[in-house]
Amino acid sequence: MMRLPKFTYHTPRTVAEAVKIIADTGPEAQFVAGGTDLYPNMKRRQQMPKTVISVMRPPELNQINGDGKSGLVIGASVTLTDIVENEIIKRDYPVLASAARTISTPILRNMGTIGGNLLLDTRCNYYDQNYEWRKAINFCLKKDGDVCWVAPGSSKCWAVQSSDLVPVMVAIGARLRLVSTLGERIVDAAGSYNDDGIDYLKKRPDELLVDIHLPPTNGWRASYHKLRRRGAFDFPVLGVAAYVRVRTPTSRDSDPVVDDAKIVLGGIAPSPVQVTDAARALIGSALNEDQIQAAAEAAYIKARPLDNTDFVYQWRKQMARQYALRALKDVRSQLGG
Ligand SMILES: Cc1cc2nc3c(=O)[nH]c(=O)nc-3n(C[C@H](O)[C@H](O)[C@H](O)COP(=O)(O)OP(=O)(O)OC[C@H]3O[C@@H](n4cnc5c(N)ncnc54)[C@H](O)[C@@H]3O)c2cc1C
Numbered sequence: 001m002m003r004l005p006k007f008t009y010h011t012p013r014t015v016a017e018a019v020k021i022i023a024d025t026g027p028e029a030q031f032v033a034g035g036t037d038l039y040p041n042m043k044r045r046q047q048m049p050k051t052v053i054s055v056m057r058p059p060e061l062n063q064i065n066g067d068g069k070s071g072l073v074i075g076a077s078v079t080l081t082d083i084v085e086n087e088i089i090k091r092d093y094p095v096l097a098s099a100a101r102t103i104s105t106p107i108l109r110n111m112g113t114i115g116g117n118l119l120l121d122t123r124c125n126y127y128d129q130n131y132e133w134r135k136a137i138n139f140c141l142k143k144d145g146d147v148c149w150v151a152p153g154s155s156k157c158w159a160v161q162s163s164d165l166v167p168v169m170v171a172i173g174a175r176l177r178l179v180s181t182l183g184e185r186i187v188d189a190a191g192s193y194n195d196d197g198i199d200y201l202k203k204r205p206d207e208l209l210v211d212i213h214l215p216p217t218n219g220w221r222a223s224y225h226k227l228r229r230r231g232a233f234d235f236p237v238l239g240v241a242a243y244v245r246v247r248t249p250t251s252r253d254s255d256p257v258v259d260d261a262k263i264v265l266g267g268i269a270p271s272p273v274q275v276t277d278a279a280r281a282l283i284g285s286a287l288n289e290d291q292i293q294a295a296a297e298a299a300y301i302k303a304r305p306l307d308n309t310d311f312v313y314q315w316r317k318q319m320a321r322q323y324a325l326r327a328l329k330d331v332r333s334q335l336g337g
């Protein structure tokens with residue numbers, strides 16, 4: 001049985017208290033929300049904080065405010081079950097509810113939070129193993145070793161960003177509010193990730209993610225499609241989020257024109273991958289078959305998965321085209337096409 005290492009545990013009641021504890025304790029401390037990612041990592045000795053600070057009690061992190069008209073603010077400690085079941089999210093941001101429903105299992109979704117999901121550790125077949133397994137291969141660059149077993153000549157870790165909500169948040173233009181004892185800042189989800197499997201977050205370790213701000217849903221629709229081995233539960237080994245905003249037609253005869261679009265790939269690289277050529281293929285015309293095919297082809301070209309998760313990586317690349325097609329066709333049907 002894998003046991004947790006010893007650690008000191010704090011349960012602050014306010015944001016101010018939480019950020020003060022981490023500022024006073026320094027790099028040996030880490031926040032925890034549901035613990036469904038951090039505690040298994042601690043058991044495998046991948047992450048070893050000496051002090052763990054729960055973020056489940058501050059009321060600010062447990063609220064959902066607003067709606068699709070004004071924009072929605074979701075506290076970072078709102079559980080995935082609450083995201084799946086919330087009536088406003090289901091009505092105004094169905095892409096978020098449906099993506100959250102694909103995460104792990106009902107029991108884990110009762111514990112796991114939206115904030116923990118957006119800050120999930122990166123994953124790799126050579127890293128997501130217990131201590132003895134990793135020791136037997138002399139560890140790897142990401143933790144305790146000095147070689148990458150996926151790309152031995154590389155000085156970079158290619159562990160994969162494997163959160164289902166990250167591509168969705170990047171696609172719909174969500175923003176994250178971060179608070180520390182030094183103050184507060186709001187950053188785009190799109191700019192929050194580094195293309196580096198070890199240093200995967202732009203957020204500083206002392207910054208608490210307090211809430212997530214979703215834009216008003218004026219004229220846009222989105223969809224998320226996930227590739228995984230087991231339909232019941234599994235991490236994504238490819239996730240495609242599609243976002244399309246249309247302009248109302250100027251005359252009764254004309255079709256709505258796409259005035260903004262994003263295709264974001266998850267599960268194939270250390271950070272979410274935005275396919276700018278797909279956006280280019282879509283913007284400026286109606287969401288028709290040719291445009292959708294061109295955007296899906298751009299997703300295929302841009303997808304460069306490595307051999308460090310489930311499935312043959314060349315096949316995962318092929319699937320980027322198929323899943324982009326599915327996501328865009330889904331958006332088209334939401335728009336009434
Ligand atoms: C069997 C299994 C299957 C899973 N399947 C999936 C899946 O299909 N898709 C998927 O996306 N995930 C999956 N997960 C991962 C995980 O359960 C979810 O991503 C969950 O949402 C993580 O949230 P949490 O609150 O438990 O995170 P935690 O474990 O509490 O935290 C995760 C990270 O975020 C940091 N953190 C948490 N909250 C904050 C905050 N407010 N401010 C700053 N830092 C914070 C922690 O320090 C930690 O580094 C799976 C996990 C397991 C065990």
Ligand code: SF4
Pocket residue numbers: 123124125126127140141142143147148149150151156157158159197308
């Ligand atoms: S990509 Fe390389 S360095 Fe990173 S976790 Fe995998 S084997 Fe380790």
